[in-house]
Amino acid sequence: MKAVTWHGKRDVRVDTVPDPRIESPTDAVIRITSTGVCGSDLHLYEVLGPFMTEGDVLGHEPMGVVEEVGAEVTSLKPGDRVVVPFNISCGHCFMCDRGLQSQCETTQVTEQGKGASLFGYTKLYGQVPGGQAEYLRVPQAQYGPIKVPDGPPDDRFVYLSDVLPTAWQAVEYAEIPAGGSVVVFGLGPIGQMCARVALHKGAGQVIGIDLVPERLARAEAHGATVIDTRDHDDIGDAVRALTAGRGADSVIDAVGMEAHGAPAARLTQNLVALLPQAAGALITEKAGIDRLSVLYAAIDAVRRGGTISLSGVYGGMIDPMPMMELFDKQIRLHMGQANVRRWIDEIVPLLSGSEDPLGVDDFATHRLPLQDAPKAYEMFQKKQHGAQKILLQP
Numbered sequence: 001m002k003a004v005t006w007h008g009k010r011d012v013r014v015d016t017v018p019d020p021r022i023e024s025p026t027d028a029v030i031r032i033t034s035t036g037v038c039g040s041d042l043h044l045y046e047v048l049g050p051f052m053t054e055g056d057v058l059g060h061e062p063m064g065v066v067e068e069v070g071a072e073v074t075s076l077k078p079g080d081r082v083v084v085p086f087n088i089s090c091g092h093c094f095m096c097d098r099g100l101q102s103q104c105e106t107t108q109v110t111e112q113g114k115g116a117s118l119f120g121y122t123k124l125y126g127q128v129p130g131g132q133a134e135y136l137r138v139p140q141a142q143y144g145p146i147k148v149p150d151g152p153p154d155d156r157f158v159y160l161s162d163v164l165p166t167a168w169q170a171v172e173y174a175e176i177p178a179g180g181s182v183v184v185f186g187l188g189p190i191g192q193m194c195a196r197v198a199l200h201k202g203a204g205q206v207i208g209i210d211l212v213p214e215r216l217a218r219a220e221a222h223g224a225t226v227i228d229t230r231d232h233d234d235i236g237d238a239v240r241a242l243t244a245g246r247g248a249d250s251v252i253d254a255v256g257m258e259a260h261g262a263p264a265a266r267l268t269q270n271l272v273a274l275l276p277q278a279a280g281a282l283i284t285e286k287a288g289i290d291r292l293s294v295l296y297a298a299i300d301a302v303r304r305g306g307t308i309s310l311s312g313v314y315g316g317m318i319d320p321m322p323m324m325e326l327f328d329k330q331i332r333l334h335m336g337q338a339n340v341r342r343w344i345d346e347i348v349p350l351l352s353g354s355e356d357p358l359g360v361d362d363f364a365t366h367r368l369p370l371q372d373a374p375k376a377y378e379m380f381q382k383k384q385h386g387a388q389k390i391l392l393q394p
């Protein structure tokens with residue numbers, strides 16, 4: 001089959017690889033019809049290279065049709081239409097029972113000291129072949145895949161794999177008071193959806209922050225007040241000016257470790273990329289070279305006693321945190337990979353009617369054949385041609 005594979009920094013290709021098959025009675029194999037490119041894939045494309053192996057199959061936002069199931073998968077049958085969550089979870093362990101599917105104890109990558117396995121996401125997360133491919137082996141298929149009805153286009157449902165539950169969790173973790181204010185840093189797919197979900201759930205004021213004009217315009221069209229970072233030296237001041245001088249009740253960081261505007265860290269990351277793989281991996285993980293500029297801005301922009309919810313991915317081990325500021329302002333922090341399955345039952349009703357309250361039907365700006373994946377990655381990373389969300393179609 002054809003699959004999108006990692007070959008090095010900013011080098012992804014479409015290769016022919018062996019077809020996946022059932023390896024365990026809890027597996028299923030699906031034929032993929034649509035599969036998203038995510039901001040998390042851009043981390044693999046750029047800074048997380050030291051954790052990748054040449055030939056790794058990328059992708060974690062797939063949906064498609066069940067081809068074959070293992071003997072213990074009784075809830076699915078060939079022909080079912082399914083969306084596959086990006087984390088692989090069992091549904092019956094201590095963590096899954098508590099709605100912490102991204103920490104699933106059955107699929108945890110214990111030799112790396114990490115949480116649940118993820119599709120297409122480095123050896124830290126199990127090196128499981130991903131979903132930007134014609135076919136996908138889905139482990140723990142007795143629990144993971146979400147059955148969706150035939151009929152509507154894939155766009156209706158495909159974001160259940162990641163964007164929707166990630167945004168939903170980010171908003172839940174932000175604990176926005178009823179009618180309160182929330183700042184969303186980063187208006188990529190995750191931040192856009194956070195802004196929409198926050199308004200849907202009753203936030204009084206959503207302030208979206210980015211530096212890409214069409215992303216700002218899109219958030220504004222969906223009811224957010226926007227701040228263009230290029231127009232302000234001090235983002236905290238700009239937020240306070242909109243929030244009675246106090247700062248926002250809640251702040252969501254939907255940028256993560258590749259924030260624009262931190263040249264020193266950028267330099268370090270480029271240097272690490274030149275090191276031999278093992279040394280590079282060590283430095284990326286242990287030396288904490290994240291670009292923390294957005295996290296710092298979030299700490300500044302939140303009001304005293306407020307909450308910061310991090311959905312942007314961070315990967316450093318010894319990042320310097322301004323503890324005096326966090327302690328003095330009495331800030332709550334809540335973060336992590338989305339526990340996809342936990343939120344699905346709350347989200348599905350919003351995708352079921354003829355209304356489209358979260359605007360998923362026209363959320364993708366580009367739909368490209370799988371073959372064009374290298375172009376898609378480049379376009380999405382460089383934010384060319386108005387690319388905001390790209391779906392690949394095998």
Ligand SMILES: NC(=O)c1ccc[n+]([C@@H]2O[C@H](COP(=O)([O-])OP(=O)(O)OC[C@H]3O[C@@H](n4cnc5c(N)ncnc54)[C@H](O)[C@@H]3O)[C@@H](O)[C@H]2O)c1
Nearest residue numbers: 039040186188189190210255256259260311312313337338
């Ligand atoms: N927690 C999870 O489960 C989970 C799931 C999916 C994605 N993510 C993470 O969420 C983040 C966003 O993903 P995405 O798909 O929206 O990606 P994206 O790269 O399209 O979005 C990032 C946005 O941040 C903006 N940005 C960069 N620097 C900024 C700054 N200094 N101030 C304000 N905005 C800035 C960029 O212009 C871009 O629009 C990534 O870190 C991704 O890894 C986390």
Ligand SMILES: [Zn+2]
Nearest residue numbers: 038040061162
């Ligand atoms: Zn994703």
Ligand SMILES: [Zn+2]
Nearest residue numbers: 090093096104
């Ligand atoms: Zn589990």
